[in-house]
Structures are given as structure tokens and as C-alpha cells.
Amino acid sequence: MTHEAQRTAGPPARGWREATEEALYGPYGFYHRPEGPAGHFRTSVHASPLYAAAVARLLRRVDAVLGHPDELAFVDVGAGRGELTAGVLAELPADVAARTRAYAVERAARPEGLDPRVQWRAAPPTGVSGLLFANEWLDNVPVDVAETAPDGSVRYALVHEDGTEELGGPVAGPDADWLARWWPLGAEPGLRAEIGRPRDAAWxxxxxTLSRGLAVAVDYAHARDARPPFGTLTGFSEGRETRPVPDGGCDITAHVALDACALPGGRLLTQRAALAALGVSGGRPPLTLAATDPAAYVRALTRAGEATELTARGGLGDFGWLAQPVGTALDDLFAGDLLVDVADHEEQ
Known part of the structure; x- marks a missing residue:
């Protein structure tokens, strides 16, 4: 993006956090468009119903650890148009579904035709027990951008409505403290970082809001020892990555420093490891099935292809999962093979 020393027309430049907030969630923002996020980009939820089935299995594990309470919460934060919430309900056995209170948390209006059992909310319910699941939510929590200036100082990147940038004042206070701890920038001009403090607070x-259970955040992620040197801020529109322009015409997103978001007791892992432990496998069905039941073979082959997409290296499988227990231990919620740190898993 182009830095401009002076502008003589148009509104003044703003920080990326303020500009993104209005562009995504303002009255004419991107997330109020009728087609919803699925009209512009593909998430794991949209890739395959296997994803909702895996989340439903995780909810059942949480239910068992909690002792099968009379009321079990499933809270879908950043619910889009409620696709995951409805999918999880559809995958639950009747007895569990009857006890489950499903909440879709989204700032856009409730879509037509959504399962009436789903409660549509602008904020998560408080004091509930169960599973809070945030799939690709934190990457859309707006953040400011910092950049190393030619003189070596770290300054805010300011943006105009047309996407052009200029450097603002020096980063100081809590934002500077966050950068020093989680994403220190060197003196080379042009180095950039997204200041993740608002995401830490949102998470x-x-x-x-949970009294007991498990909270999971799933997102594009990076860790402190491998931060991208020029940041990750980008846009998406109609299925394509595009230049981020805060005019409401595209999604504006940035990868998440999930290690900074983690609270005590949380663990980071890859989606590949998490879904494998939840029964999602890309293994091909045996060829003998093709001879005995061709239709079943085709269905199994389709599921295997979808599972491969969800767990692929270099793709959705590299997403980070932050698992945060509340009032219980992770050992009680997951099989042992799920408790794998990202770095350890990649070495296996």
C-alpha cells in the first residue's frame, strides 16, 4: 500500500482499527450484506459438514465431563449466517439436542430460515456451561497496524477510505507494551505488525461468559517465534484475496496471534491434530467396498476428500486451535493425542 505524505482532499486518515470497525460493522458495513460471509470466502464450516460433525462430537465430550447437565450450551461466536450452529444441532443425538441451548452470536441480523431452536444474539450469554466455539471470529476483530518508519521509530499506519496509507504518531503506552512482548519490530523501515490487544481482550x-466447559478459537494464526515480518492485513471479496480497502466493499482480516490470546491453562494445536482426534480422517475407503456397495464407496470417497481439505498442510489443516478450559482440565475433555503443541505436532 502507498504511503502518502500529504492529502488535500477527502476525509482524514484513521487508524486501521477504527476504519475497519466501520467498514465491517457500520450501518453499511461488509457484514451486513445479504449474501453473508459465504458469498465471499470459504471457511471450514462451508467446506464440509464433517466440520460440524466434529464440533458436535467435541460438544458431547464436554457434556460428558460436565456430568450431562440439564441444560448444555453451544455458543457459536462469529456465527456468520448460523451454518455451524444449525449443523451442530443436526448432528446431535435427540436426547442431547433436547438439552442443548444453541446460541449464534453475530452482529448482523438473524437470517431467514434458520433453525428456530437457535437463539440469535449480539453477545454471548453469561453464566452458561458447555462449549463456546469461535471459528474465524478473532481475525475480524479490528486491530491497529504498526510500522517501522524510516527513522527507526514505530508508528501507527493510518488509512484513507480508498486504502492508501500514511504514517501517524508513534506507538506508545499499552500498544507499545504489547508489541514489545508479543511482536517486537526491528529498525528496518517497512516492518509491520498488527497490534493484537483488542483480540486478547475480546477472547x-x-x-x-462460561461458568464451566471449554472455549475454542479457530483461526489463521502465527506464534511469536514466527511472526510475518510485514504483517498479514488483507482483504477478501467474491472468493479472491484483494487489497484491503475500508469502504465496506470487502472483508478486512488479519491472522491472529493466538499465543497472545491464550489464558492460563490454554493449549495451541493445529486443526489437523484437533480434527484427527475428533474422528476426521482423509483415509480412502477400501476398494473392496466399490465392488460390494458402489454408492457407499462414492459417499465414503467424498467424505475422505472433504476430510483431506479440512486437514491439509498449507491449507485449512494449518489453522490454529486455541483450547481454553473453564472449571475443568483439558485432560478430562480430550483424548491424549489432542494435547499436542503446534511445534511438537509439526515435528512428528
Whole structure:
């Protein structure tokens, strides 16, 4: 993006956090468009119903650890148009579904035709027990961008409505403290970082709504020892990555420093490891099935292809999962093979 020293027309430049907030969630923002996120990009939820089935299995594990309470919560934060919420309900056995209170948390209006059992909310319910699941939510929590200036100082990147940028004042206070701890920038001009403090706070607030259970955040992610040197801020529109322009015409997103978001007791892992432990496998069905039941073979082959997409290296399988227990231990919620740190898993 182009830095401009002076502008003589148009509104003044703003920080990326303020500009993104209006572009995504303002009255004419991107997330109020009728086609919804699925009209512009493909998430794991849209890739295959296997994803909702895996989340439903995780909810049942949480239910068992909690002792099968009379009321079990499933809270879908950043619910889009409620696709995951409805999919999870559809995958639950009747007895579990009858006890489950499903909440879709989204700032857009409730879509037509959504399962009437789904409660549509602008914020998570408080004091509930169960599973809070945030799939590709934190990457759309707006953040400011910092950049190393030619003189070596770290300054805010300011943006105009047309996407052009200029450098603003120096980063100071809590934002500077966050960068020093989680994403220190060197002196080379042009180095960039997204200041993840608002995401840390948003995640802590979401986790605090649970009285017992598990909170999971799934997103594009990076860790402190491998931060991208020029940041990750980008746009998406009509299925394509595009230049981020805060005019409401595209999604604006940035990868998440999930390690900074993690609260005590949380663990990071890859989606590949998490889904494998939840029964999602890309193994091909035996060829003998093709001879005995061709239709079943085709269905199994389709599921295997979808599972491969969800767990692929270099793709959805590299997404980070942050698993945060509340009032219980992870060992009680997951099989042992799920408790694998990202780095350890990649070495196997």
C-alpha cells in the first residue's frame, strides 16, 4: 500500500482499527450484506459438514465431563449466517439436542430460515456451561497496524477510505507494551505488525461468559517465534484475496496471534491434530467396498476428500486451535493425542 505524505482532499486518515470497525460493522458495513460471509470466502464450516460433525462430537465430550447437565450450551461466536450452529444441532443425538441451548452470536441480523431452536444474539450469554466455539471470529476483530518508519521509530499506519496509507504518531503506552512482548519490530523501515490487544481482550471476555466447559478459537494464526515480518492485513471479496480497502466493499482480516490470546491453562494445536482426534480422517475407503456397495464407496470417497481439505498442510489443516478450559482440565475433555503443541505436532 502507498504511503502518502500529504492529502488535500477527502476525509482524514484513521487508524486501521477504527476504519475497519466501520467498514465491517457500520450501518453499511461488509457484514451486513445479504449474501453473508459465504458469498465471499470459504471457511471450514462451508467446506464440509464433517466440520460440524466434529464440533458436535467435541460438544458431547464436554457434556460428558460436565456430568450431562440439564441444560448444555453451544455458543457459536462469529456465527456468520448460523451454518455451524444449525449443523451442530443436526448432528446431535435427540436426547442431547433436547438439552442443548444453541446460541449464534453475530452482529448482523438473524437470517431467514434458520433453525428456530437457535437463539440469535449480539453477545454471548453469561453464566452458561458447555462449549463456546469461535471459528474465524478473532481475525475480524479490528486491530491497529504498526510500522517501522524510516527513522527507526514505530508508528501507527493510518488509512484513507480508498486504502492508501500514511504514517501517524508513534506507538506508545499499552500498544507499545504489547508489541514489545508479543511482536517486537526491528529498525528496518517497512516492518509491520498488527497490534493484537483488542483480540486478547475480546477472547478473555468471551471465555469469561462460561461458568464451566471449554472455549475454542479457530483461526489463521502465527506464534511469536514466527511472526510475518510485514504483517498479514488483507482483504477478501467474491472468493479472491484483494487489497484491503475500508469502504465496506470487502472483508478486512488479519491472522491472529493466538499465543497472545491464550489464558492460563490454554493449549495451541493445529486443526489437523484437533480434527484427527475428533474422528476426521482423509483415509480412502477400501476398494473392496466399490465392488460390494458402489454408492457407499462414492459417499465414503467424498467424505475422505472433504476430510483431506479440512486437514491439509498449507491449507485449512494449518489453522490454529486455541483450547481454553473453564472449571475443568483439558485432560478430562480430550483424548491424549489432542494435547499436542503446534511445534511438537509439526515435528512428528
Amino acid at each position: 478473555a471476555s468471551a471465555v469469561a
